Amino acid sequence: MSLDPSRRRLIRYLAVAGAAGPAGLSGWMSRALAAGSLGGVEGVARLEGTATVNGQPAKVGTPVKPGDRVATGKASQAVIVVGSDAFLLRAETTVETKGSGGIATALTVLNGKLLSVFGKKPMSIQAGPAAIGIRGTGAYLEVEAKRVYFCLCYGEAVIDGKNMPSKIVKTEHHESPLWLMDDGSALTAEPGPFLNHTDDELILLEGLVGREPPFVKSGVYPTKRY
Numbered sequence: 001m002s003l004d005p006s007r008r009r010l011i012r013y014l015a016v017a018g019a020a021g022p023a024g025l026s027g028w029m030s031r032a033l034a035a036g037s038l039g040g041v042e043g044v045a046r047l048e049g050t051a052t053v054n055g056q057p058a059k060v061g062t063p064v065k066p067g068d069r070v071a072t073g074k075a076s077q078a079v080i081v082v083g084s085d086a087f088l089l090r091a092e093t094t095v096e097t098k099g100s101g102g103i104a105t106a107l108t109v110l111n112g113k114l115l116s117v118f119g120k121k122p123m124s125i126q127a128g129p130a131a132i133g134i135r136g137t138g139a140y141l142e143v144e145a146k147r148v149y150f151c152l153c154y155g156e157a158v159i160d161g162k163n164m165p166s167k168i169v170k171t172e173h174h175e176s177p178l179w180l181m182d183d184g185s186a187l188t189a190e191p192g193p194f195l196n197h198t199d200d201e202l203i204l205l206e207g208l209v210g211r212e213p214p215f216v217k218s219g220v221y222p223t224k225r226y
Contacts (some may be wrong), residue, residue, distance in 0.1 A: 028130045042081050047209060049091070050074025066099030072112070077210070084119025086205040090196075113142045115197045117213075118204040129182040133158040138206070138213060140197040149195060151177040153202055154214050161187025173215045174226055 031102040044051065050073035051058045064080050068086075071094040072078050078089045082097055082104045089095060094108025097104040107116070109127045111215060120136035127141050128148045137155025140147060152171045159167040159178075163186035169176050179192040182215070199221055202213050215221045 011206050013172040029213050032191075037134045041142040042083075044078060044080050045086075046079040047076075049073055051078045051089070064097075065102060066093070066104045069094065070097040071095075079205070081208050083125070084209050085210045088201055088205060090114070101193075109143050110139050111143050113140075113196065115201055115205065117202060117209065117211070119209065127185050128180075129161050130169060130173055130180040131160045133160075138202050140195075142196065149177070149192060150180055151194065151197065153197075159189060164188065172218070173224065179198045194226060197226075 009088050016021070044053070044058050044060050046140055047058065048061050052073075053062050053064055053068055053072050055069070058070070058078070064082050066082060070078065070089065072079060072089045074091055076091050077108075080089070082089050083099075083102050085097075085104055087095065089111040093114055094110040095114055096108045098106040098108075103121065105122065106124045107126070109125065115138075118134060118136055118139045122202065123134050125134065125141070126131040127150070128143045128145075130148050130150065132139075132150065134152075134157045136151035138157075139157070139158060140151040140153060151174055152169050153174050155193075156168070156170045156173055159169065160182065161180065162182070162189060167177070174194055175195055177192040179190045181188050181190065199215065203216060203221075206213050213221070
């Protein structure tokens with residue numbers, strides 16, 4: 001089987017992703033790419049530990065569609081695909097999508113830690129007190145009781161919240177991570193550190209939906225990587 005150049009490049013990058021190891025996400029992804037077994041992936045693509053879809057136990061292959069709620073258990077991790085969007089849910093994370101015709105147009109992150117990549121369509125995200133509008137981006141979120149960590153990994157986003165002027169964020173490679181904090185009277189946005197997600201995971205998620213992150217296309221990665 002002949003692989004196109006972008007797929008060969010993804011396999012090469014994932015094969016040298018040392019943190020994940022041969023049995024981890026990158027190893028799984030590179031093997032699946034090489035075998036050509038990622039086409040048409042929908043629903044739960046990978047599961048470590050436990051997860052539920054609409055309160056029912058999930059397994060690899062369980063369908064996930066707009067309107068479904070997905071939750072991971074303790075010491076668990078799940079990769080899911082919904083249309084042109086792909087998500088990595090870390091332990092004790094709960095998310096719900098909305099949309100129609102198999103296309104998700106809204107995402108609510110109720111709790112936990114979520115890495116996402118989105119197709120080029122409008123998507124609204126509700127994460128705690130923050131409302132985030134995006135289109136065709138990659139983003140990482142950690143939702144706590146009174147604050148949200150938000151890294152726009154690449155692309156453009158508009159952040160809104162109580163008594164806060166709309167904030168436009170544009171990035172190419174994780175330049176502007178933020179803490180979005182609710183003090184009861186207003187939402188504020190403060191610069192934050194880079195936390196708890198990697199370029200290799202973004203490459204993996206984009207690969208599941210047949211894309212490459214822009215930092216790969218531009219040649220920034222692997223010279224500069226997170």
